[in-house]
Amino acid sequence: MAGQDLVEVELVGVRVELPSNTPVVLLRELEGERRSLSIFIGGPEATAIAFALEGVETPRPLTHDLMCNVLGALSIELVSVVITELVDNTYFAELNLQGPDGAQLVSSRPSDAVALAARAGCPIYARTSLVDEVGFIEEVDVESDEDPAVNPDVVVEEFRNFIDNVSPDDFAS
Secondary structure (H helix, E strand, O other): OOOOOEEEEEEEEEEEEOOOOEEEEEEEEOOOOOOEEEEEOOHHHHHHHHHHHHOOOOOOOOHHHHHHHHHHHOOOEEEEEEEEEEEOOEEEEEEEEEEOOEEEEEEEOHHHHHHHHHHHOOOEEEEHHHHHHHOEOOOOOOOOOOOOOOOHHHHHHHHHHHHHHOOHHHHOO
């Protein structure tokens, strides 16, 4: 799947962007310059991704778990997801599916695509042109041995603070 026009990225985690208290999913190149993509996402998707990263099992399937279950019941595999482009400050993604009828591409919001990939354990890619355009190299605090983006305890604590303090009015336009 990874060709000259795609780079594989890893799901680093979910953060809360301050001062807006907006959840952000952070993806980083596995090789090369290790540039990052920061994508603003909704609260429910942030929760779904955080739960998947932490291995949280819920008594009943949440939406992304349900989608994985439906795909499995239909003998369709989520092969990979690709973050494809950024248009007017909105990211786009595709689900690469393989089933009895062959390969299919399905348009998706990146937050849903990443949540599904986290559950399915499939690779995540980004178009090289997108990473070239908006990717950034994250600055690490030189006085600290840890990069807070990779420390799950820091990410989880930031997200818990976000969940505890968020209200529906925060999402009103």
